[in-house]
Amino acid sequence: MTAPTPVVREHALGLAPQELPAYLYDLSALAAHAAAVRAALPPQVELYYAAKANPEPEILTALGPHVDGYEVSSGGELAHVAKAVTGRPLAFGGPGKTPDEITAALELGVERFHVESAYELGMLAALAARVVPHARVGVLLRFNLDLNAASLAGSSLAMGGRPTPFGIDPGEADSVVARFTDGSLPQLRLLGVHAHLASGLDAPRQLAVAESIVTWSQALARRHGIRLAEVNVGGGMSVDYARPGALFDWAAYGDGLAGLCAAHPELTLRIEPGRSLTAYCGWYATEVLDVKQSHGEEFAVVRGGTHHLRTPAAKGHDQPCTVLPTREPWPHPWPRSEALQDRVTFAGQLCTPKDVLSRQVPVAGLRAGDRVVFAMAGAYAWNISHHDFLMHPGPGFHFL
Ligand SMILES: Cc1ncc(COP(=O)(O)O)c(C=O)c1O
Numbered sequence: 001m002t003a004p005t006p007v008v009r010e011h012a013l014g015l016a017p018q019e020l021p022a023y024l025y026d027l028s029a030l031a032a033h034a035a036a037v038r039a040a041l042p043p044q045v046e047l048y049y050a051a052k053a054n055p056e057p058e059i060l061t062a063l064g065p066h067v068d069g070y071e072v073s074s075g076g077e078l079a080h081v082a083k084a085v086t087g088r089p090l091a092f093g094g095p096g097k098t099p100d101e102i103t104a105a106l107e108l109g110v111e112r113f114h115v116e117s118a119y120e121l122g123m124l125a126a127l128a129a130r131v132v133p134h135a136r137v138g139v140l141l142r143f144n145l146d147l148n149a150a151s152l153a154g155s156s157l158a159m160g161g162r163p164t165p166f167g168i169d170p171g172e173a174d175s176v177v178a179r180f181t182d183g184s185l186p187q188l189r190l191l192g193v194h195a196h197l198a199s200g201l202d203a204p205r206q207l208a209v210a211e212s213i214v215t216w217s218q219a220l221a222r223r224h225g226i227r228l229a230e231v232n233v234g235g236g237m238s239v240d241y242a243r244p245g246a247l248f249d250w251a252a253y254g255d256g257l258a259g260l261c262a263a264h265p266e267l268t269l270r271i272e273p274g275r276s277l278t279a280y281c282g283w284y285a286t287e288v289l290d291v292k293q294s295h296g297e298e299f300a301v302v303r304g305g306t307h308h309l310r311t312p313a314a315k316g317h318d319q320p321c322t323v324l325p326t327r328e329p330w331p332h333p334w335p336r337s338e339a340l341q342d343r344v345t346f347a348g349q350l351c352t353p354k355d356v357l358s359r360q361v362p363v364a365g366l367r368a369g370d371r372v373v374f375a376m377a378g379a380y381a382w383n384i385s386h387h388d389f390l391m392h393p394g395p396g397f398h399f400l
Contacts, residue, residue, distance in 0.1 A: 002244045002320035002375035004283055005029055007400045012285040012373050013324055015396070020371075021286035021304035022396035023382055027062045030281035030378070034066035037277065040254035044261040046270040048091060050235045051077050053274025053379040054282070057084035058399040063277065064088065069111070071235075071272040075101035082108055091232070091272070093142065093194065095165050099127060106131040112138045114194045114232070117168055118176050121185070128187040137187060140194040140232055141176060142167040147197065147212050160197030167195065170216075177224050190226070192268075193217040196234030199275065203249035206237060207256035214260055214267070230268045237276035241317040241376055248276050275379040282378025284309045284319075284395070287326070288370045291337040291344065298341045300363075302372055305348015305355045308395050309377055310385035318358040321346065324371040339366040346372060350390055 004012060008024045015022055038047055046068040051060065055077060060070065064085055072078045073094030078101070081090060092105045093114030102124055105113070109132075115121050121139070128137045144160040144167035160166060168176055180190040195213045210233040221228045237248040261269060286302045293299075306312065312319040330336045342364045348355040357374060387394060 003322050004285075004324075004373045004375070008283050008285075008373065009324060011398060011400060012283070012371050013327060015285065017287055017303070017369075019396055021284060021302075021308060022398055023308075023377065024283045024285050024373075025056070025059065025378060025397075025399050026281050026283075027058060027399055030059065030062050030278065031066065033280060034063050034277055037250050037273075038066045040250035041271075042254060042258040042261050044265075044267075044269060045254075045257050046268060048089075048232075048270060048272040049277055050272045050274030051081050052383075054278045054381070054383060055080055055084075056397070056399075059278055059281075059378075060084045068270075071114075075104055078105055078108065078110070091140070091194075093196075097123075099123060102127050103131055106137065112140055112191065114140050114142045115168075116142050116166065118172060121176065121179065121188075125185050125187050133187075135187075136189040138191045139188050140192050140230060141173075141190070142194040142196070143170055143173060143216075144168065145195050145197060145213060145216055146170050147209060160195060173220055174223065177220060177226070181224055181226060190228070192228040192230030192232070193220070194232040194234070196232075196236060196272070199236035200238050201236055202238045203253040203256070206233075206253055207260075209233065210257065210269070210271075211260060214264060214269070218264070227266065229266070230270060232270040232272060235271065235273040235276070237271075237273045239275045239279045239376070239379070241312075241315065241320065244320045244376060277379075279376045279379040282376075282381060284374040284377040284381065286372055286374075288366060288368050288372060289349075290368060291339050291366060293340070298339055298344045300339070300344045300346050300366055300372075302346055302348060302357070304392070304395060305350045306357065307348070307350055307355075307386050307389045307392065309357065309374060309381050311377065311381050312357055313354055314380070314384060318361070319374045320376055321358050321361060321372055321374045323363045323366060324373060325365075325367070326369045326371060328369065330369060337368045339363065349392055 005026045048069045048071045050071045069089030071091045089111045091112040147161045240246045290301045343360045345359045346357045
């Protein structure tokens with residue numbers, strides 16, 4: 001999964017140095033991957049894409065035929081996604097929604113609100129009464145479920161199962177649901193439960209989490225004599241940057257979800273992955289500017305850095321990469337710098353030791369001017385980076 005696809009490889013070698021760095025997205029590879037994910041899931045499971053992973057309009061559009069909708073987590077994402085993929089179902093989640101954001105979502109006719117607190121529920125009800133007085137707005141209550149520690153073990157980012165600002169505490173579940181059954185929220189329709197508890201779980205753990213969420217939701221519904229039509233078990237399917245070939249086991253997860261659907265035929269199950277859909281379709285291509293020794297180790301400084309591709313710094317991993325020796329002869333009158341050792345650490349142009357993309361990469365023979373293509377850069381990459389630090393030029397974007 002780390003070697004660039006042929007179209008990405010050709011493009012990376014064909015760009016002039018001044019056109020680097022550049023994000024290269026293989027949209028055919030993305031569509032094929034999304035189609036395979038969809039095919040692994042039972043029909044009763046809806047697939048939403050968490051736009052926060054990569055909201056580029058071309059990415060949202062390429063995913064269009066393979067997803068049932070999009071999850072957005074801010075007013076900005078809401079406006080952007082509604083414009084990029086007009087008319088597609090949206091679920092509006094995220095903590096700290098403002099009155100202005102909720103009003104905009106109501107005006108846009110957003111199908112589902114993932115409500116994060118009792119306070120937010122009251123705000124949504126009051127705004128709905130004013131903005132869409134004749135509608136009943138669809139609500140999924142997001143809960144921070146108390147799963148046992150083992151089910152979230154191994155996650156790279158836990159958002160639930162412990163104190164966090166996300167979702168409603170399970171201790172408040174009964175009082176919040178009672179507001180729907182005692183007639184005090186006539187503007188809202190309780191569709192179901194939402195729980196995104198962790199990112200980075202493998203298929204068996206994701207399945208165990210999904211089963212727990214469904215069981216808990218059904219018990220909640222029984223206690224209140226109501227039917228919950230939908231359960232959204234979130235995203236967070238694992239993407240392993242240290243083992244790029246170890247893909248999330250969609251077939252096993254799909255089989256497990258099929259069992260869950262069979263046990264609850266009245267339920268629409270929904271998942272909302274981000275990273276596992278788009279991480280593999282993006283590459284950050286750049287060139288080696290200089291190769292140098294430092295205290296016995298060797299560093300290659302590349303054009304760009306973690307202000308464009310913050311993922312390795314944010315997650316503390318080495319970004320998988322491939323070196324493509326340049327086809328061009330060395331164009332300068334000064335001598336070319338080159339690696340003398342077998343292993344080189346790739347660093348960017350920022351004035352901070354944290355600007356490291358990949359450590360101790362075996363790239364004997366690396367030379368200035370060679371291209372380096374960092375893989376798995378299609379999710380939480382450009383859009384989570386601190387672009388303006390040091391005022392270097394921004395990267396190009398190519399959708400292939
Ligand atoms: C509510 C919610 N849903 C879905 C996702 C997507 O998670 P991932 O990209 O790990 O699949 C996130 C990520 O933070 C999230 O907060």
